[in-house]
Structure formats: C-alpha cells, structure tokens
Amino acid sequence: MSDKELLERVILGDRKSFTALYNKFYPQVFKTAFGYFNNNFDADEIVQDVFIEVHRSAGKFNHKSGLSTWIYRITVNKSLDKLRFQKSAKRFSFFSAIRFNEDNRLTENIADTSNHGLDADNKELEKIIRKAMDTLPETQRTAFVLTQVEDLSGKEAAEIMKTTGKAVESLIQRAKANLRKELGKIYDNRRK
Amino acid sequence: MKNEKDLWIDRLMKKSKRADFDFESKNDVFVKILERIDRPQTKSNIVTFNQFRLAGVAAIAIVALNIAVIGFSKVQDAPNKDAKNAYELSTYNLDLYQ
Numbered sequence: 107m108s109d110k111e112l113l114e115r116v117i118l119g120d121r122k123s124f125t126a127l128y129n130k131f132y133p134q135v136f137k138t139a140f141g142y143f144n145n146n147f148d149a150d151e152i153v154q155d156v157f158i159e160v161h162r163s164a165g166k167f168n169h170k171s172g173l174s175t176w177i178y179r180i181t182v183n184k185s186l187d188k189l190r191f192q193k194s195a196k197r198f199s200f201f202s203a204i205r206f207n208e209d210n211r212l213t214e215n216i217a218d219t220s221n222h223g224l225d226a227d228n229k230e231l232e233k234i235i236r237k238a239m240d241t242l243p244e245t246q247r248t249a250f251v252l253t254q255v256e257d258l259s260g261k262e263a264a265e266i267m268k269t270t271g272k273a274v275e276s277l278i279q280r281a282k283a284n285l286r287k288e289l290g291k292i293y294d295n296r297r298k
Numbered sequence: 299m300k301n302e303k304d305l306w307i308d309r310l311m312k313k314s315k316r317a318d319f320d321f322e323s324k325n326d327v328f329v330k331i332l333e334r335i336d337r338p339q340t341k342s343n344i345v346t347f348n349q350f351r352l353a354g355v356a357a358i359a360i361v362a363l364n365i366a367v368i369g370f371s372k373v374q375d376a377p378n379k380d381a382k383n384a385y386e387l388s389t390y391n392l393d394l395y396q
C-alpha cells in the first residue's frame with residue numbers, strides 16, 4: 107500500500123492503517139526527536155504529539171511533498187517548540203522548580219531508562235552531548251540531527267528544512283565546528 | 299598525532315550520531331496516542347510555548363503600566379505638595395508675627 111493510500115484510510119478513521127502508519131514512521135520520528143533531546147522521556151512525548159498531529163491534520167496534507175518529509179517537518183517543529191519552551195521555562199526559576207527543572211528531570215529520565223542498554227559512562231556522555239548541542243542555533247541543530255543522527259542526505263534535509271543543499275552543507279560544517287569547540291570547553295572545565 | 303582532548307572530542311562527536319536505539323517504549327507510547335485520540339477534545343491544561351510567551355508579555359505590560367501610573371500620580375501630586383508646603387510656610391510666618 108502506498109503512503110497516499112495509507113493516509114487516505116487514516117482520514118477515513120481506519121485504526122489498522124493508523125497503526126501501520128505508526129509502525130512505519132515511528133523509528134524516524136523517535137530518532138529525530140532523540141537527536142534534539144538526548145533522552146527517552148522527551149523523545150516519547152514528541153512521538154505522541156507528532157502522531158496526534160498527523161492524525162488530526164491528515165486531511166489537510168496536500169501531497170506536494172512526500173509523507174515522510176511532512177512527518178519530519180512536524181517532528182522538527184514540535185521538537186523546536188518544546189526546546190524553546192524548555193529554554194523559556196528555565197529563565198523563570200520558580201517555574202523550573204515546580205515543573206521544569208530540566209537537569210533534575212534529565213537525571214531522573216536517564217536513570218529511568220537504565221534498561222535501555224546504556225552504561226553509566228554512556229549516560230554521562232549523553233548529558234555532555236546534550237549540553238553541547240544545546241548551544242547550537244536551531245538551524246544548525248536541525249541540519250545536524252537530520253543528517254548525522256537520522257542519516258538523511260543533504261538534499262533530503264534541505265527539502266525538510268525548505269532550503270538548499272548548499273545551505274544545509276554549510277550548516278552541518280558550522281554545527282560540527284561549534285560542537286567541537288563546545289566539547290573542548292567542557293573537556294577543559296572537567297580537567298580544572 | 300592527536301592528543302587526549304582531541305580523542306575525547308572525537309569519541310563524543312561519534313556518539314552524537316547515536317544509532318543503537320531499541321525503541322522499547324514504542325507500544326506504550328502508541329497506547330497513549332490512541333487514548334489521546336479517543337479522548338473527547340477539551341482545552342489542554344498544558345501551557346504551550348506561545349501561551350507561556352503571551353503570559354510573560356502580559357506580566358511585563360502590567361508592571362510597566364503600574365510604574366507609569368505611579369509615576370504619573372507622583373507628577374500630579376507634585377504641584378499640590380508644593381502648594382501645601384507654601385501654605386504651611388505662610389501660616390508659620392503668620393504665627394511668627396502674632
């Protein structure tokens with residue numbers, strides 16, 4: 107069954123087709139979201155939001171781009187929204203103490219996912235990567251996640267980001283350079 | 299020859315391209331999605347980013363308005379205060395001559 111047929115059945119309310127759609131696109135949505143958040147808790151929340159959006163907006167999809175591209179776009183937008191929200195919430199200490207204490211939650215979440223095959227060293231490294239990734243501008247981060255974590259080509263990433271392949275290449279180079287710089291700083295601080 | 303720092307950075311750069319996902323929560327997440335889809339749509343009690351930003355702007359506007367009102371009332375009070383002082387001074391002077 108083609109993606110178009112699958113989506114048409116979802117629009118008609120066919121639960122089996124929605125399940126098939128979920129099974130088909132879950133890995134790409136989860137991996138992309140994980141690329142932004144580096145923890146299972148936030149990635150799972152993004153997966154929920156993305157598929158609910160897909161279910162609600164299926165009728166509005168115009169098939170000008172591929173279904174996969176459309177779902178990537180929703181995932182990127184939901185992830186960026188959540189990141190912006192978390193950053194804003196962090197600025198208000200009273201808020202973060204009540205609900206959005208990200209560092210605490212991150213620690214708890216990683217502890218919760220101990221059965222995900224990650225040893226203590228890996229968890230620590232993931233926290234460091236997240237810290238370094240947090241410093242990247244949104245476009246660099248998106249280009250990096252789509253091409254390095256999701257392993258998409260520059261052309262595919264460009265289509266999702268609605269930009270050119272050259273622009274994506276440039277963003278990736280800058281993202282890598284900035285990440286190396288940030289990781290270097292973290293390394294130096296740990297040595298002090 | 300790469301030093302220890304470069305090797306450490308290389309290791310983390312490689313790790314950032316993580317590929318060993320096990321998708322353990324896949325089914326649990328799907329159950330939650332179905333629950334949310336089946337639930338009659340009500341207004342979410344979770345604050346969205348835009349609502350949060352709007353609340354911030356509103357709070358700043360209220361504080362700015364308060365400062366403006368207090369400032370304006372002080373400016374308005376100033377001549378009255380001067381008049382009161384002048385009156386008190388004049389009556390004090392009168393008292394002196396009595």
